[in-house]
Amino acid sequence: MSEETTLQTQEVSQDSKNLALLCWIGTIFFGFIPGLVLYLVKTDDEYVRQQAKESLNLSITVIIGYFISSLLFIIVIGMLTMFAVGIFNLVFCILGAIAASKAEDFKVPYILRLIK
Template sequence: MDESQFPVKTSNSDSNTIAILTWIGTIFFGFIPALIVYLIKKEDPYVQDHAKEALNWSITVMIGYAISWVLMLILVGFLTAFALGIANLVFCIIAAVSASRGDTYRLPFAIRLIK
């Protein structure tokens, strides 16, 4: 990927904290924390970037859970829902750690609906 499409690192601890809380909130509350941050913090491009990525990831996870519900009719959905829950936890923690360092993180499997 081209490095020019990523925002520059930030040294603002408030921005880092909000980005971390966005990712931690995504683990527990889905898309709601990312949507709130995305709508409120429009003046901070670093936080905005993390909120967009968390929102895209939350939408991807919701689509995955919907597919898992359908697959539960043939009992495979239980395994896919479990795997999706583990992936959500791991990727959100990785992104939160990246936000604590002031870096951006692109989730590998996220559908990019919000650009």
């Protein structure tokens, strides 16, 4: 049985939902730190660990996007790409928080999956 079907068949506790929600909201303000802390600390809770891993992958992708945008800042397009990366981060963190509050499995599209 795959990991996704296992999570859907078992009930997710309210504490797990709250921690996953805090992870996504914390990612908006603190970047990769909430995802990394929860990924390393909550090894016993599979739902929180999965959402923290997804949040961490999003944060790494956003950091890479900001780095590339800062290199493109020499030409005017750097401002536009930095704005686009910021909006991308905000939108998908909010979507992740909404999904976490409903205990749904949320996968962010278009990101690098460096943490497996």
